Amino acid sequence: MAESKAVLDIAHGVPPVSVSQTSTRVNKTGSWKYIRPLYRDRVAPCNQGCPVGIDIEGYMNLLREGRVDEARDLVLRENPLPATTGRVCYHPCESSCNRASFDQPVAIHAVERMLGDLALGKSAAPALAKRAETVGVIGSGPAGLACAYHLARLGYGVTVYEAEREPGGVLRWGIPEYRLPKAILASEVGRIRDLGVTFRTSTHVGRDVTLAELGLHDAVFAATGVHKSRELGIPGETLTGVWRGLDLLRAVNAGERPQLGKRVVVVGGGNTAMDCARTALRLGAEVTVLYRRSRAEMPANHEEVEAALHEGARFSFLTLPIEVTGDPREVDVDPLRAIEDTFGQFDRSSEEPRVSAVLCARMELGEPDASGRRAPRRIEHGEFRIVCDTVVTALGEEAETDYLPTELHGGAIRVTALGETSRTALFAGGDLLEEPHTVAFALGSGKRAAIGIDHYLRMKAGEAGAEVELGELKLGPEGNLSMTRWRADDPVARVNPVNEVVKVTDLNLSQFGHARRAEDVLRPAWETRHDFLEANLGLPREDAMAEARRCFNCAVCNGCEVCLIFCPDVSISRRDDGKFDIAYDYCKGCGLCAAECPRGAITMTREGL
Ligand SMILES: Cc1cc2nc3c(=O)[nH]c(=O)nc-3n(C[C@H](O)[C@H](O)[C@H](O)COP(=O)(O)OP(=O)(O)OC[C@H]3O[C@@H](n4cnc5c(N)ncnc54)[C@H](O)[C@@H]3O)c2cc1C
Ligand code: SF4
Ligand code: SF4
Incomplete structure (x- = not known):
């Protein structure tokens, strides 16, 4: 026990109190506790809500730290077309955003659009090693483009067969210029081309080339959408x-x-x-x-x-x-x-x-x-x-799937969780499936199939480590798959990651101030109705950066030091890598750090478990 003496300040009528005359280090109060705090990074609800499976919380945090290029590259890991989705995605991520219960959701689509525009003309990281197998992709809409992009980045030779004279699917031929300028799309498709993907345009599978002829590839991904x-x-x-x-x-x-x-x-x-x-x-x-x-x-x-x-x-x-x-x-x-x-x-x-x-x-x-x-x-x-x-x-569209085996005709195609149809080595995605017909779902299904094809071909080649644990690849229990997790090369060093989604009730909202959401700059309707120029101009860069700062960074410790400040035992210290250590010899398990953590990154766990 530390030495102490009773002090009685009679003049002020203060009762006697204990005063320590030595360091509290000798007080190993850690032995008192039955629960201990643990840094455990979880999953932000926006990440789970994005059908593309983008690490939204991760890039918002990088932007907050001013690491713009890293934020851009983090988006490109999962999404080949951020400048496109930033414009046309209906942003279901924002409906899941925890900030919606506080004031207004973060304008995620606008921040993504800024990063997408910054990425225009920039290449995506190529594959570290080339593989011998090749894959044929039928259709160059968002599903086909995503599958081709991710497979090329995994080292496969990819050929895309497209009936139209230019790639892009609905993005190129359906969505009008005033919502998605075609130069933006062309630039994003160019990035996929730069990865070595071959586009055979004006090639209708079923008319100009048969599915059987595509058997020259080791796997095929069908993503021909709905056009009838x-x-x-x-x-x-x-x-x-x-x-x-x-x-x-x-x-x-x-x-x-x-x-x-x-x-x-x-x-x-x-x-x-x-x-x-x-x-x-x-x-x-x-x-x-x-x-x-x-x-x-x-x-x-x-x-x-x-x-x-x-x-x-x-x-x-x-x-x-x-x-x-x-x-x-x-x-x-x-x-x-x-x-x-x-x-x-x-x-x-x-x-x-x-x-x-x-x-x-x-x-x-x-x-x-x-x-x-x-x-x-x-x-x-x-x-x-x-x-x-x-x-x-404009009463809706149906698929034309005559080029596929007869068992896949008639209605939406059923696939496994990794996008494989009932035919071995034939995968399918996008609007051919029963999922919502949106650009984001199409991109997500293309990525899922790329993981499925990589898994299938590596298992076929008898490679070690090709087994897949689906639950570990999912962003939250209901989210899409993470390419970063499949590649096991996450640049965001997560601490004890668990696949649990952080709810708004897990956050300490008293640590945040209210701030108005920045709204997209819209050209006036009297002007836009007369031309095909872009109608929605997005956010100026400084407003997009301010939106990134509105993000709570749910679920992941971002080094804000609230825990360190609140710990009454001074048991928390910052390491050189920016993470925190807890001195469990002194932490008595009061739980203040977990209660005060703004973003739910600390969990109290039972001692000894
Ligand atoms: C007018 C319109 C506007 C939309 N706006 C939005 C929006 O703003 N936001 C949103 O999220 N979603 C939107 N959608 C829905 C979204 O565009 C689709 O869900 C998405 O494009 C589906 O992607 P996909 O890759 O499956 O197919 P598609 O984009 O349809 O691409 C399929 C491609 O396959 C090609 N193809 C077809 N048959 C063959 C064949 N036999 N051989 C070779 N190639 C072939 C086609 O030419 C086409 O290029 C819109 C849809 C339409 C029709
Ligand atoms: S792709 Fe759509 S859902 Fe995903 S983060 Fe972007 S705007 Fe949100
Ligand atoms: S506050 Fe940020 S991390 Fe949390 S859900 Fe919204 S965008 Fe995602």
Whole structure:
């Protein structure tokens, strides 16, 4: 025991207290404890929520420390297209962000976009060693590009077979220029090319080359997406002036500027419909979107609907088209204007009838159907007509998989957790699967298949260490796979990592101050609706860096020293590598460090376990 003496300050009426006259080092209070603190890095919810499996917390922390190049390289480990996803991903990561319960979620997509733009023109780390095996990838959408990228970085020779004349899939031919400039996409595809990936464009598998011929490769990844537009199934659908949405977007992305006339009706409530509506506005038309349910049931991304509304698209909800009519004499709504406008735009003297109106039925919502949404039903005598020059249909797309073995035809393809189909060495991903049809899910599935193919080929070659423990590769119990974990070369030195997700209740929010989320800079709608230049300009760099500083860095110790300051036993010390040591001889297990840690990086564990 340390020597002590009782001191009585009679003058101030203070009772006697014990004062230590020597170092407390002799007080090995550590023997009192039954629980001990342990630094244990867990998984941030945003990391689990990102279908691409990006180490978001990791790059936010690097940015906070000003290590911008390392942050950029950390993103490129998992995501080959960050400048693209930063623009078009619907950012489910932000819905999982712990900061949402505090004030507003971190604008992760905008920080990713900044890093993606900084990476443009920069190469990704190539493979350390080349492998003898080669892989064929069918389709160069995000799924195919991701698979090719990761396999090339693992040392495989990769050839991508693409039916179109340029790679990119929907990113190139579907999503309009004003949302994703094609120069940005081309630059990101260039980075994949620089890794040695060969692109055989204008090569349709099934027509120009057969799947059997792709047997020259040791494995094949099929990612041909969904491109067959669903039909309206109503009279008049084949009239001149009826466009399939994907055809319209494709034409405009190829540089054409089709004449659509003054009034365009877009049918559908999904993202393709929103892109068609906004494209038609830019081609100079007045646009009305018909959707058979109400706004609440629209599958389109909320931000896309808002943008279409701001740019001037009108919406007619609870409206079902029942016939497209092609005779201008039938038009009974505002006939003078309709005839004047339509005759002014198009030559209607030809034999071929052209769209002049859409006959619609008014709908109401009934009970929920199999999709969980309230089913629309027709209201009796609720028919009406909308005068128009062009109808664009955007009712969803289906896959064309004739080139695949027959057992894989008909509906979504089922694959294993590593992307393999029922055929050995044939993997599949992207929109061919039942997963959500988004760019992020496609990228994630391409990476998963790359891991699956690497695993399959290394097991086939009888290599040691090729076994896979799926749970260890997942970012959190429900997250996508981590390429960094598969490669076992994590540059972020994690301490006792566990695959548990940190919840907001695990954080000490009193350590954080409130700060407003920076919102993307949007060009005004009155301007954007007249051109195809990028409408959303993202965040200025300093705002993106400030967003990175808003991040709580959930789950991982970032050396903030709160634990060190709060420890009453002075048992915590900082090492030269920035991590902390706990002197367990003196820590008496009070748990203050764990309670005060802002980010839930310390866990109290039972002594002796
Ligand atoms: C108009 C539109 C806008 C969208 N906007 C967004 C968005 O903003 N954000 C988002 O997250 N998601 C969006 N999506 C969904 C997203 O684009 C898709 O989920 C994603 O592109 C699917 O990727 P994929 O690689 O599976 O297929 P795709 O991108 O469809 O690529 C498949 C590729 O395979 C090629 N191909 C097809 N058949 C063959 C064959 N037999 N031989 C050789 N090549 C072939 C095609 O030409 C194509 O290049 C949008 C979809 C559409 C249609
Ligand atoms: S890819 Fe999408 S979900 Fe993943 S971090 Fe980027 S914005 Fe978020
Ligand atoms: S605060 Fe940061 S680490 Fe935590 S969930 Fe949000 S983005 Fe991820």
